[in-house]
Every structure is written in structure tokens, then in C-alpha cells.
Amino acid sequence: MKVIKNYQQAAVAMDRSIGYDPGSKTEAAVRVIVENVRKGGNKALLAYTEQFDGARLKSLEVTAREIAAALRTADPQLIKALEFAAARVEKFHRTCLRKYGSGFLKDGLGQQVLPLERVGVYVPGGTASYPSTVLMTAIPARVAGVKEIIMATPCGRDGKVPANTLAAAAIAGVDRIFKIGGAQAIAAMAFGTESVPRVDKVCGPGNIYVMTAKKLVYGVVDIDALQGPSEVVVIADGSADPAFCAADLVAQSEHDAMASSILITTSERLAVSVQAELKKQLAGLKRNTIAGKALQANGLIIIVKTLEQAIELSNLYAPEHLSLMLRNAGLYLGLIRNAGCICGGQYSPVVLGDYVAGPSHALPTGGSARFSSPLSVQDFLKISSVICLEDDAISRLGPPAVLLAENEGLSGHANAIRIRLNKRRDRRK
Secondary structure: EEEEOOOHHHHHHOOOOOOOOOOOHHHHHHHHHHHHHHOOOOHHHHHHHHHOOOOOOOOOOOOOHHHHHHHHHOOOOHHHHHHHHHHHHHHHHHHHHHOOOOEEOOOOOEEEEEEEEEEEEEOOOOOOOHHHHHHHHHHHHHHHHHOEEEEEOOOOOOOOOHHHHHHHHHHHHHOOEEEHHHHHHHHHHHHOOOOOOOOOEEEEEEEEOHHHHHHHHOOOOEEEEOHHHHHOEEEEOOOHHHHHHHHHHHHHHHHOOOEEEEEOOHHHHHHHHHHHHHHHHHHHOOOOOOHHHHEEEEEEEEEEEEEEHHHHHHHHHOEEEEEEEEHHHHHHHHHHOOEEEEEOOOOOOOHHHOHHHHOOOOOOOOOOHHOOOOOHHHHHHHEEEEEOOOOOOHHHHHHHHHHHHOOOHHHHHHHHHHHHHHHHHHHHH
16 A cells, blocks of 8 residues: 655645546447347347346346245355344334425425435446345335335356345345346347336446446436445544554455545554554455455555544545544534534444444445435435415515516516516505
8 A cells, every 4th residue: 555644745646626527438339238138128238237247037037936035045144144234224214204205384485395206226236246235225115115126146157046136126125126237238128128117216326337327327217326345545644543543444445446445644653553563464355366456456545644634635535434442432423514424433343334233335435425425215205396485475475576577588588477477466456
């Protein structure tokens, strides 16, 4: 990991706008896939599944028998852990629903809050299976009251979806599951095919092809976000345990060779100890090659003079995960402006948020925590403004509305009010 001891150099290193390239080398290829699925439907999906996943399928949908078999064959202890996590995720989002999920009508004005009709959840496959992602995306949708939740996930060459993924889908209340991955899965859910129903919103993480497809279909459907590689910033003072700091950096680095793990500390002694711990912990890691590449390419250790400097650098970076390994960490929460998930204290590691704490682990990445939020029950609700005024309100609101409409040169708008004012005036005579 690169070590930086100068605040200005650290600020430059953490400024995500530097070197930004709005182009995408993959966009042209993804655009072809999306268009082929839009026009070709199931035929295109089956062809892409054979091409990219090596599976020749007769049917795209997972059957009830396959789901039942997954529940029978999955590790019973894993099932218990998934059920435990699901209960906590559901409890958290029901609390959110009580706070944000109700409409109102007062003095003729208000909001009507309704769930989306149908949502598509994408769950990555490939180098690993992610049953936790099923819980973190599908459960908030179900709590919100979404009528139908469908899931798309890649299958193996044998045409099967991992049993733990299917078990998680059953626990989360997913209604239908399809054996499709990549950009073609996003296109299928956005446009619909003979088998895959069209959804109102697509959510869930994925690789660059999945994210590019989500960007291309946005507007046809809603999307949650364009999630990038995992990232964590650990802010630590001299009281922090170096083994804890290193463990949290390694945990996010093992996701992907493009993951970003950054330690910002006021203690040079801690920085040295964390470097030693990283070497020790990487040696015993199953995915040490991936984590090692990520730490080498994107890892930073930044030594600053004050915690205020550390927090300013973190706010500049706007990380997906922020870990405050500080004495009295709660005192610093008010200074945090940009972060997807804030974990305060040495015994609130990011990994608890990944699995069992309760909030969704689908978080803003790439600096988007400056303007966006974690996936939550609110993402699956839509709001309609309500205007149901009493008759006499037109007398008070109409004249200024006429003036504004005429000022904008919209005589039809003005007339729509004026007719009502005249009718009301005539009735009074």
C-alpha cells in the first residue's frame, strides 16, 4: 500500500474528479446486447447464456422443484444464518417504512405513497455466489409492498443456480427466478421477453457490463444506482487496534482486484503496525491474490496531523463504507457529510453491515455518496402529489395563478383558471 504523509498530496490522490473519463470501452458492446434482447427476447437470452455462461438451457426460469431441492440440500446452519439475517433486515426496513411510508392529506394538499408493482433484482455470480445480496435487495422491496419480485442470476455450465442463492431467494420472498446474467439479464427485465416479465425498477450490483446495461435502460425503467467496486475508508487514532484496522481493509479488498481500501490515521505508529498486520492476514487468506492486487493498486495509508483533516479527506472521497476506529467515535458523526454506511467504534465492523446488522449493503460507490443513499424501502415506493381543494380555494389561489400564467405567455393556462373564477362569480349573482 502506498503511504502518503502530506495532506495536500492525499487530497489530490482522493479527488475522484481527477482523470475522470466519461467514455466507456464496453458501452458499444453492451448496447448491442441490450438491443438484441429487446428485439429477440428469449431466443437472444438463450444464445447469450450459452455464449457467456456455457450453459445450453431449455428453460430460463428456475422451477419450484429446483428451489425445494436447494432448501433440502443447503447447509442447515447456513439456512439458520440466512433466516437470522433476513429477520434483522426486515425489522430495520419495517422501521423505515413506518417513518417514511405513509401519505397525508391536509388542507386539500398531500401525498399518496404506493409501492412499485414489479421489481427486478440482479444477483451476481461468477467468481462467488452472494446469497446476502438477495436478502439485502429483495427484502426492502417486499417490506415496501412490491407486488412481484423477480430475480435474475447467472447459472453454471450445468444450468444450475447455487443452492445457497436459491435458498436465500426463498427466504427473502422472491416470486420468480431466472437463470440469466450479465447485460442480457438487465435488458430482459427492462423490456420483458416471452418468459421474463417487464419490471418497473432494476436493482442490484454487478460487473461493468451489468452497470453499463443499467445505465442504458434507465428511463425505460428506474434503477437503484450504478454500483462500482467495493471501497472502505478507515479513520483511526492511536487507540485503534491495528489487527482490526487491517482486517477491515482486507475484507473489502477481497471482493475485487479493483476494490479500494484506505486507512487515514493520526498515528504513524499505528500505520506501521497495520502494514505488518496486512502482510500477516493476507498470507492466510483464500482470496489473497485478489486482495493483494487491490491493496497494491488501490490501497492507501494516509498519515494526517488531526482527525479533522482525516474527516475532510473522507468527505472529499465520499466512501461506500466509512469505519470510525476512534475513541468516542459517536462524537464525530456530526462531522461526516458523505458516506454510504458509517460504522462507529471498534466493534461495529463493516462486515456486520454486509450481512446481519440490518441496513442494506447495497450502497453508493465511486463518490456518489455525495448525492445518493443506500438502498432502502424508500427506493421501492413512489409518491403522487395530491391536490383536492375545496371550491372556495380557487378564489384565493386563482388570481395569482392567472398572473403567473400570463407572464409566461400561456394563455390557455390562464384561461383554465379564469373560466372557473367566472363560473364561481356567476353562481354568486
